[in-house]
Amino acid sequence: MFDKSSFEEMKKEIESLLEDRKDKFESICRYLYDHVPYYNWVGxxxxxxxxxxxxxxxxxxxxxxxxxxxxxxxxxxxxxxxHNFVIQDVSKETNYLSCSPDVKSEIVIPMMKNGKVIGELDIDSHYLSPFDEKDEAFLEWICKMVTGNA
Structure with missing residues (x-):
């Protein structure tokens, strides 16, 4: 199983991605998809x-x-x-938009700038209940980094 203490180490790599790349959103998606095994769709x-x-x-x-x-x-x-949404079982949601029958859970973190939502980071997982407060805090940090609010 993935060790969530790796999130702290991953922050350094993400910071360097943000410094070195023009396509920061795409780079972050690829990085998260490749490094967190239960992040099965990142966008x-x-x-x-x-x-x-x-x-x-x-x-x-x-x-x-x-x-x-x-x-x-x-x-x-x-x-x-x-607000963040952490959905551990999408089958129990009445307002869920299904992207794939394989998706079991979802986490969505809004990106804010001057009090307004300018976007969000959305992650789907093929596993039930994989997300916890460590995922949420890590993804919030990423959203603050990409919007310059960190």
Whole structure:
């Protein structure tokens, strides 16, 4: 099983990714997908100026959900409420937008700038209940780093 104490070591590598790359969102997606075995889909949704999220860089299976309205699905709820969503079993959610029958859980962290949601980091897992407060804190840190709020 993955040792979540690795998150602290991974922060150094992510910091160097952010310094060295123009395609920081894509680099982070690839890094997380490659280094955390239960992160089976990693992507960013970016606010398009209206109350919609547009799919940005991602790694994993293609999704039909390239545009999501605020309030729609877990991603839309996170954008609307400005709160993290940690869903350990998506089959128990009434407002879940299914991307793949393999997805069992999801974590969504809004990215904030000047009190407004500008995007979010969305991660799907093929495992039930893999996410905990360490994942949440690590992903919040990433979102703050990419928005310059760290």
């Amino acid at each position: 960013f949704y970016l606010v398009d100026g209206s109350k919609k999220l547009k799919l940005g860089p991602y790694v994993g299976e293609p999704t039909v959900h390239t545009t999501i309205s605020f309030g729609q699905g877990i991603c839309g709820q996170a954008a609307q409420t400005k």
